[in-house]
Amino acid sequence: MTALAALSRLLTTLVTLFGVAVVVFVVIRVAPGDPIAMMLPPGATQEDIDRLRALYGLDKSIFQQFWIWVGGILLGDFGTSISLRQDVLQIVLGRLPATLELATLALVMAVALGGALAVIGTLRRARRTETAIDLWNGMTLSIPDFLWGLIFILVLGVVIPLFPVSGRISPQLDPDYLTNFLLIEALIRFDGAVIADLLRHMTLPALALALPLSAIIAQVLKQSLKEVMHLDYVMLAKAKGFSEVAVIFREALRNAVLPTLTLVGVQFTFLIGGTVIVEKLFSYQGLGNLAIDAVINRDLPLIQGIVLLFSVLFIAINLAVDLAYAVLNPRLRHG
Amino acid sequence: MTLTRRALMGYGAAGLGLGLLGGAPARAQSGELSIAYNVNLPSWDPTVGPSAVNPTIQGIYQSVFDQYINQEPDLSFTGGLLTKWGWTDDNTKIRMVVREGVTWHNGDPFTAEDVVWSLERAGAAETGNPIQFVWSKIGNYAIDGNVITADVLSFEPTLFKWMGFLTGYVLPKKYYEEVGAEGFEAAPIGTGPYMVDRFERNAFLTLKANPAYWGGAPAYETVTLKFVTDASSRVAEVESGASHITLEIPYEEYDRLRAKDGLTGTTTPVSDIAMIFINDVDPMLDRNVRLAMHHAIDKQAIVDRLLSGYGIPIDTLQTPEYAAYDPTITVGYDPEKAKALLAESGFGPDNPVRFKIQTTRGFKPKDFEMIQAIVGLWRRVGIEAEIEVYEIAKHFELRAADQLAPAAFYNWGNSVGDPATSTGFAMFGPSPHSVWDGEDMINMIGPLWGEADEAKRIEGFKAVDRKIAEDGLVIPLIQYVQPIVHSTDVTVTPHVSGALHPHRVKPA
Numbered sequence: 001m002t003a004l005a006a007l008s009r010l011l012t013t014l015v016t017l018f019g020v021a022v023v024v025f026v027v028i029r030v031a032p033g034d035p036i037a038m039m040l041p042p043g044a045t046q047e048d049i050d051r052l053r054a055l056y057g058l059d060k061s062i063f064q065q066f067w068i069w070v071g072g073i074l075l076g077d078f079g080t081s082i083s084l085r086q087d088v089l090q091i092v093l094g095r096l097p098a099t100l101e102l103a104t105l106a107l108v109m110a111v112a113l114g115g116a117l118a119v120i121g122t123l124r125r126a127r128r129t130e131t132a133i134d135l136w137n138g139m140t141l142s143i144p145d146f147l148w149g150l151i152f153i154l155v156l157g158v159v160i161p162l163f164p165v166s167g168r169i170s171p172q173l174d175p176d177y178l179t180n181f182l183l184i185e186a187l188i189r190f191d192g193a194v195i196a197d198l199l200r201h202m203t204l205p206a207l208a209l210a211l212p213l214s215a216i217i218a219q220v221l222k223q224s225l226k227e228v229m230h231l232d233y234v235m236l237a238k239a240k241g242f243s244e245v246a247v248i249f250r251e252a253l254r255n256a257v258l259p260t261l262t263l264v265g266v267q268f269t270f271l272i273g274g275t276v277i278v279e280k281l282f283s284y285q286g287l288g289n290l291a292i293d294a295v296i297n298r299d300l301p302l303i304q305g306i307v308l309l310f311s312v313l314f315i316a317i318n319l320a321v322d323l324a325y326a327v328l329n330p331r332l333r334h335g
Numbered sequence: 336m337t338l339t340r341r342a343l344m345g346y347g348a349a350g351l352g353l354g355l356l357g358g359a360p361a362r363a364q365s366g367e368l369s370i371a372y373n374v375n376l377p378s379w380d381p382t383v384g385p386s387a388v389n390p391t392i393q394g395i396y397q398s399v400f401d402q403y404i405n406q407e408p409d410l411s412f413t414g415g416l417l418t419k420w421g422w423t424d425d426n427t428k429i430r431m432v433v434r435e436g437v438t439w440h441n442g443d444p445f446t447a448e449d450v451v452w453s454l455e456r457a458g459a460a461e462t463g464n465p466i467q468f469v470w471s472k473i474g475n476y477a478i479d480g481n482v483i484t485a486d487v488l489s490f491e492p493t494l495f496k497w498m499g500f501l502t503g504y505v506l507p508k509k510y511y512e513e514v515g516a517e518g519f520e521a522a523p524i525g526t527g528p529y530m531v532d533r534f535e536r537n538a539f540l541t542l543k544a545n546p547a548y549w550g551g552a553p554a555y556e557t558v559t560l561k562f563v564t565d566a567s568s569r570v571a572e573v574e575s576g577a578s579h580i581t582l583e584i585p586y587e588e589y590d591r592l593r594a595k596d597g598l599t600g601t602t603t604p605v606s607d608i609a610m611i612f613i614n615d616v617d618p619m620l621d622r623n624v625r626l627a628m629h630h631a632i633d634k635q636a637i638v639d640r641l642l643s644g645y646g647i648p649i650d651t652l653q654t655p656e657y658a659a660y661d662p663t664i665t666v667g668y669d670p671e672k673a674k675a676l677l678a679e680s681g682f683g684p685d686n687p688v689r690f691k692i693q694t695t696r697g698f699k700p701k702d703f704e705m706i707q708a709i710v711g712l713w714r715r716v717g718i719e720a721e722i723e724v725y726e727i728a729k730h731f732e733l734r735a736a737d738q739l740a741p742a743a744f745y746n747w748g749n750s751v752g753d754p755a756t757s758t759g760f761a762m763f764g765p766s767p768h769s770v771w772d773g774e775d776m777i778n779m780i781g782p783l784w785g786e787a788d789e790a791k792r793i794e795g796f797k798a799v800d801r802k803i804a805e806d807g808l809v810i811p812l813i814q815y816v817q818p819i820v821h822s823t824d825v826t827v828t829p830h831v832s833g834a835l836h837p838h839r840v841k842p843a
Binding site: 095161283 | 375383467520538564565572577731734767
């Protein structure tokens, strides 16, 4: 990427973020629900209402509020949450690691499962196995993640109680870690008890998020593999006597994976969006769960902070995917 | 490399093994109490911000903090951090006696200064206490030993009831001034039966028993409140044995779980009612229409068919536990009378009166379904109502602006049990909670705000309720029943306020 391209990308990002800031600010103020009306006690007079409105800075015009908010952000001040009465940035950054770890685990599961199904489907193409895989993909794709979550809660949480159905970590464990990236830090510290506990809590929500994505990956990768399997260089490898599995892993997969990579990047952002409902369902202590509470409480500064952070996250993911694509695709790498 | 069936099975087994790391989930331990709670706790200061006026959170606050005056499970008032309280004969002063021998969770002695500081802080506009309009009605405090006197700046007959209600908590003056608001949020202390051990917002709260609690140490040394806001997940928590207790689950699930081995439950009528606000706009200006709406609703059938029998039909905004409940005020189910009333105003099944009714959906048990059923019953007598679903936040906004639809479903909580905080605020036109602006109500309720004669005040509100029923100014529907499911290993004492108090849970 040239310096000019990088600068252009940075400017685009800034414009996008400003656009998001404007849209989210306007939308949540136009949307029904007044945070002050939510906390009005019985017997409150108009004076009481005005006092509370002024206390939370909602007595100013929407333009004044917007510029105060934007000015604060430029200085690193995202405001104070109305319901939690804490610094928004601190709250949001505190929750982000939990969501990132969950989404990443879900992505790993989706890639592993989808990739395995794609490879098996390619190996057993035009046989019953492929039909079964297509059926399975169709089913997993047609069931939304939150419904998978409910099914897992019922089957693996209640009928066969193998996994906890709520929370991120057992209250009995109190890891004194430096960051909120508990899983990553536990892995670095080789803290087996914490790793096991975190994974047990994350398995069901991550699986619920992963299944629909795994189906997409399986379908796209399988199709790409089947196309690549007919190309000359693959046929040559086969003619040299390499096994079907070796041909797929050594020759076909590298080229077939490119369209899947782009797709995974886009789908990963959807997967993070999916954490909102799934985290709520599993009472998982992440950003999505926080977002729902913020919306219910009409906590305007917190909603704004969460949406803006999600935007930054999505932009970063897309950038990472673009870079990965450039690295993996020789045509882009060599200009 | 070849992919054999054996290799595939091996990978599958490895994956399963990873998933089962550490075996089955931790079940609720004996000696410890685990509760799957239905709400999150956003903030620890019980006197400031939206949490302070959220009734569902008060049970958590009451585990850690004490109120000036406590409420027994039946809503009767009893000593909290005050042992005596009252007005002087001329109602110009109040006198409060502070409980002795109480300590804060950090070991500091609890004093009368803590009470005065808490009351002054609550009454100061800059602290943001939502009930400041009540606390600011007293001032000029004087302390003599454990006796506090204060001037009555403006007479508020419900003052002492508020001391056992929203924001009526005593906070530690010395500690709060030392650590500040942020420090208090990070490490709150109170004088209550439990001490905060660990708090993970949106996840769980671990409480440790306060061995020095003035009311006696609670039965469980450790209590974990898991914040599980999804009802189906709460059902799974208690069904899988991961939690001992849960509450606020669908009634069908309550019946199913209660029938299972190792689980039992309680259902208690609580201080929360379903009602339909009537806004005094066309066609609700017609008394016949309003009364016909009320007479056409078969409340018992709604309770039986939609709420599995868990609910109590009511005809006024008072429930039997409230101070101004009057069982003689009734508005019966009478569809023929409803038809006759509508006919008097020129309406009928062939020429129905039309209006909009707003309702939440999923905010309270079967709220939307109840309104659907009511609209069906109305249609039979000549009322055609169009349902509009809105969020509860929208309801608050519209109600504060007096812009609700002609009819609007809502639930009204009143754990203090006083008619001022039910009928008073709901039906007094100038109140931001009322959408009925009629002069009759203003003239009847107005004088009751400052009425010093308690018996006269209560009788006055009963008269208001009778007038409301006669004129059909609001449609009370049902008193909610709270389901609590719990392990047979514990006994639970439910509270009519709906608060689940861990210190009222004992081993079976």
